[in-house]
Amino acid sequence: MNDLSTVGLQLIDLLAAVSLLLAFGLLIQRRLTALIDFYALQSLVLVIVTSLVGWLTGQRHLYLSAALTMVLKVLLIPILLYRLVRRLRLETSHDTLVKLPATLLLGLLLVIFAFDVARPIAQLSTAIASGTLGIALAGILVGFLMMISRSRAISQVIAFLAMENGVFLAATAVTHGMPMVVELGIAVDVLIGVLILGVFLFHLQDAADSLEAGGPASPTARLERSGPETPKPRKARTQTP
């Protein structure tokens, strides 16, 4: 390999590290809008990594993949999410279940764990950026942790998307990208997933309005919590003639 590719490989590792950094950013950030920004940034890093790998390995379909990611994850999904946040009037709301230092500490442990798990694989790997696997895994775990530590649906979705970014990072950096069909399929699925999420959030709001009209001051705040503890018997359904 020439110098250029060595630099490229180091760059990929660096970008992967940035991605993990952004994942930590997601983990500690409380404001929803900032979360969306961080997600878009992480996606952007993914775009760069993808095109870099495409350039290094000469696989054309990776450019397509990068473009797809750019359109979908850097632009479309963040925009959708922004609109959602605005529609639901959540711009300034905060949410965390676990105290920040504890979350950070846990995140750190997870990173160690991920590196340890990935180490033997990284050692034998001949792929272009073998160290990335551990970073990607760490990103996924941190995303998972974030998901657990948030109670708001929309933050959970962002965490989910961040995890997905981690998987993609692994897919592109560790292997040479998945087959195109698969990537397309995944992209479509993600898109649909986010659309569903949108539908969902509105439905949750609808349900809140119809069920708790005239109820507490901020019905959304409660209903935005992902899982109401005990689903009530569906009175509305059974009593309709």
Add this chain to the structure above:
Amino acid sequence: MNALATLLIAPLVGALALAILGERPHARVLNIAASACAAGAALALALEVFDSEPILAAGETFHVDALSALMLLVTTFVTLTTAVHSADYLRIEVARGRFSVGQQRIYHALFQLIAFALCLALSANSLGIMWVAMEAATLATILVVSLDRSQAALAAAWKYFILCGVGILQALFGTVLLYMAAERVIGPDEGALLWTHLAAIRTRLDPQIITLAFALLFVGYGTKMGLVPLHGWLPDAHAEGPTPVTAVLSGLLLNVALYALLRCKVLADGALQTPVAGHLMIGFGLLGVVLAACLLGRQRDLRKLLAWSSIEHMGMLSIAFGLGGAAATFAGLLHLLGHALVKSGLYFSAAQAIQWAGTGQMAGIRGLMSARPVLAWSLLLGTLAILGLPPFSLFPSEFMTISIMIQKLPWAAALLIMALILAFASVLLRVRDMIFGNRVQAAVAASEPLRTAATAIPALLHLALALCLGLVMPVTLQRWLQQASAVIAG
């Protein structure tokens, strides 16, 4: 070849057509017709595949071997009967004003979409496409579960979405690792995700990567399958949404997840040469059976009860396949067939009972034997069948599983048997109170004139098939099962 095309195109076209025409009364017929086409195609495909070579189609995109043919057959058949059942179900729901026209359209389209996704997952050669199809099926079912937009339904669907989403993401990561391992052996062409290629080189895959990959795949597909610590979404999701879809969810979707896991297990077994995968499956399967057995007794909602029973049976299946070997795999496949038939049949019965009583709470369903004898019998026999009593086919499969387990892991087998007894006690107690006892006035008396004789047919048909499978299994089917188990057990 043509059969395969029909199999995939029929539900897809059906989905499109129903998305447009879904609110018409004929839509139900169309729904049935599309499912029937798929079922016919699956049968033709199965006849083609069994006793001959697996089919590779569209380059290497599609691959149907004995295992997938069998699964396709079950899937399309249960889809068909569910379509028949749901026609009746919808008729009553619409008549009662619980189902709007728009909902009906969405329901029909999604139903066919789910069928398509399942067929795709089962016939895809690429593990990646399989993953995509699984995810698509999940997303479609999420929409159906939340169809009635009650708060509980939305909450359940949301939980389903998040948990299964995370789960399946891990499966994706596992798939990526699998790809990575394969790529190191056969290079970065597109073949590295194709099952046919992977299976061929499975002994040369790097064990360390495969270990991690299988662990992630296990967690991922295990979540979809409802293995125990990952099962959080399952009872809620199964308790919401239109009941016919719950039948598909429980009878088919779980199976397809298991199918995906089995494909991965074959690779893992090949690469690792140690029974790690099997041990994982046995351990978590046992955990599932025990926990489900303990919690079955605490359920108050009929569909949740059945959902927990599904968790129990997924545990059983996991144990059976985890034990490995031809006999246990055969038992597992038989159990899978039996569970798919009986459980979906039970959901059909449950749907009728819930419609009759106007509530899904078991406390509100009483004295079916006096009020609706046919329904009572189908529910009772279904319950006995799902509890593993002869002469239904779950009995021989549980028998084989337990017998192999006793030989290999006697103490675990003792635990399993205790759990089975406990599960029996819990389920029987609940079902007894629904079926027997004094007749109560149906909450919704209006349902009576809407009832037709055909309502009970799908449930009874499933029971009859399970009976047939249990009592006198045709030699052909037995051979098919053996071939399918040969795919898994080698």
Add this chain to the structure above:
Amino acid sequence: MASGLAGQMLAILAALALAPILSGWVAQCRAWLQSRSAPPLWQPWLVLHKLFLREVVLAQGASPLFSAVPFLVFACMVTACAIIPTLSTDLPLSVVADAVALVGVLALARVLLSLAAMDIGTAFGSLGARRDMLVGFLAEPALLMVLFTAALGAHSTALASMVDVLAHRELAILPSLAFAGVAFTMVSVAENGRIPVDNPTTHLELTMIHEALILEYSGPHLALIEWAASLKLFAYSCIGIALFFPWGLAANDSPLALLFALPILVAKLALGGAVLAVAESVSAKMRIFRVPEYLAIAFVLAVIGVLVHILLGS
């Protein structure tokens, strides 16, 4: 065989004839002991005669069972007496029923009588039936265990062989038989409705057992039952004699031996009856719920007898 038959017939006739006299003898002894003037020895025969000539007064609604039972009970008792070696051990009928069957026949009579007592539907009848069965359910096992003690020694439950073996061995102190003897005495007192378990002469509702059973019988029916009762006493006495004082029984069936055996039997019975009378006179009637305890003691003693036999091998 023919000679055996003769002996058998003689034994039955002797039982039929002697049984009421034995009852009379016990009554006589008791009267003497209580310083009363005694009825004649054949007083029971006179009573029987009187009763046989009376008409039968049958309660309304009595079922055929009620009328049939006196005959059945009587027949059972006769059969029982035929099985027990009273005069000789060479009895053709002894192959028909052994000790267990003997107890069974006695139990059959008891059950039938209890059923008959319940037939009319009076308060006393069912009360008597209940009490009689209460006595029986413990007395029968105790009796059987007593018989088993002897049977184990003789390696036979056939009464004739048992007695044969017991009679023809050298005199030895048998601890097991001591237990069995005490148990047997207690049981036979209970079974025959004697004080302290029952008082054959009382009609006090709080205490009566046997009399409550037969309250509704009259005339020949009553006579049969009374006769059967005395046969039962006779049978028990003969069992006791056969088990514990078996010497003097005819081993074969020669007329001489039989002739020799009869006076010995009468003597032994006279002695036994006197002992019974003494025992009855010195004890007081028990409360009805003490009876099970009393019988339980008998039962346990009998079981201990068996155990002692096995433990000591004798």
Add this chain to the structure above:
Amino acid sequence: MDAIPLAALARWPLLEAMLLAALGWICLGLIGGLQRSPGHAARWVYPIGALLAAGVAFLALLALVAPPLAPHTFSFTHGMAGFVMHFRLDALSALFVALLGLSATGVSLFATGYFSTGDAPSGRRICAQYHLFLASMLAVLLADDTVTFLLAWELMSIASFLLVMTDHQKRATRRAGYLYLLIAHAGALAILASLILLQAGTPDPSFGAMRANAPLPERSSIVFLLGLIGFGAKAGLLPLHAWLPEAHPAAPSPASALMSAVMLKTAAYGLLRLTYDLLQVQLWWWGALMLALGLVSALAGVLFAAIQTDMKRLLAWSSIENMGLIFSGLGLAVLFSSHGMQPMAALALTAAFCHALAHALFKSLLFLSTGAVLHATGERNLGRLGGLIRAMPWVAWLTLVGALASAALPPSAGFVAEWLLLQSLLFNPGLPDPFLNLLLPVAAAIVVLASALAGYTMVKFFGITFLGQMRDNPTRPCHEAGHWERAGLIWLASGCLMAGLVPGTLIQLMDPAVHQLAGSSLGSQIGAKGWLLIPVDIEQSSYAPLVLLLGIAAACVLTWLILRRLMRRGLRRSAPWNCGYGFTSARMQDSAEGFGQPIRQIFESMFGIRRSLPSPFDRSPHYRVSVEDRIWRGGYLPIARTVGRLSQTLERLQPVRTSACLLLSFMAMLTIVAWAVL
């Protein structure tokens, strides 16, 4: 019979014919289940069923008379899920099949009349279930591999469960049915485990393979214990008896009769098959355990029977007693076999078989007469009945036959069994273990005590139901049983009498089965003459019930003849004397509780008695006393409570919120990855 026809007989396809009969029963059930008017159909469906049962009994007797050199076998290749279904008819199965056939003939005849009334839906249901029940019991006895056996076994449980549930409107019935099926299923799983362990690694579940390779000695004890749990649960041995007194009373009488008379025997059959045929070794403590359990069950069963007030509950508890006695016989046989004392084992087995047959006949007779009483009066509470002998003499007299047999009184069938059991308990040449030697007489004492108490119970049963005056409502309408019902009762009663009177012939018939198990043939000697029983030696003991009966009858007739001449004064009817009390009322008779009261008082410590005494100031004083099973309170309820608490805890630990679920998944994932990779 001379040798040639017998040899020809042995080649007849007896087994196939029996299986055809089972199929016939299933078809009859289907036909009856689909009839529009089941009452009408009952008039021909059940008699055909009875005919089939008689045929089956006949075939089984043929198989016993002409024991073939090799057992009949038959296999059905397309069996359950690809298993080959094996069937086999050897002497042991033939014996129990005969028992089934004989009993079922009578029960089916009775059922013809019994089920020809009643409402249509339940009539249809009962018809199907009843015949399925018969067929599955037959299949249990003929099955020759684990799968077929368990299939038949569970079908038997299901069919009888459904029969128990016939009267499901009652809460007690639902409870009974549930408890029954639960214990039955748990038992079946124990049997399954036992048989699988016996399979010892071979994939072949046929009994033939198990016979071929004996299991390891350390395994066989586990196999036996599991089998004992499984079969003991079906037999109602303590402490697994809880279902029996609930379930038997709940079913319609013919079903109770079959359950009690035949189904319980399949447990004895199964345990024999397991211990003697499949395990091939017997350890002494197995026998001792069986003996102990049997004796405890016998005693507890009869004590509880004595204090019951419901006719069928009383009979159900009495069934526990009888099963206990049968199991003591079996245990004794195992004990003897383990010490190589084959002739004694044969004697004990003969006793157990005799008891099984006798019980099958008299208990079905008694249950059926309960049914007749229930039909006639609508009542089965002893405390409200009485005097039925006047309205229904046929039933009463036939019941008396059964009651005497149940009380083990000579010359009935019950006595023969008890007699043989005592013989085998008393006359063993001495076991090597002195401690056991000491215990055997105690066992004999318990057997005797149980039999005597059975007499008490039967006096109560018969006396209170049929004798005296109607307690509750003197004008209660009641009628004699119909022709079919009477026919069924007569069949069973005559069976009882025959079994009691010619036990020698009976024992000769049992001989092949005894020989097959114990390896020693006593039967030809025991029953050398049909009328005389000689177990070992004529000097030792003998019993001739026929002569005994003739003797009693002769004495009776003679007395009567003589007295008829003496009694010139004739007969006069008058009011009962009643010790001179003028006023009598039916309510002054002993009630069922009153009759059992002494037993309750004497054995108070064995029962869980709860009394509520009225205070002196009560306006309407009520004295209530209820007797509970201590094992239920001390064994079953704590288990149920523990399990309930466990599941409650687990439920509380279940994550509800999405985050909690996620956390759980996360932990699981980390664990799995760590376990797999590190």
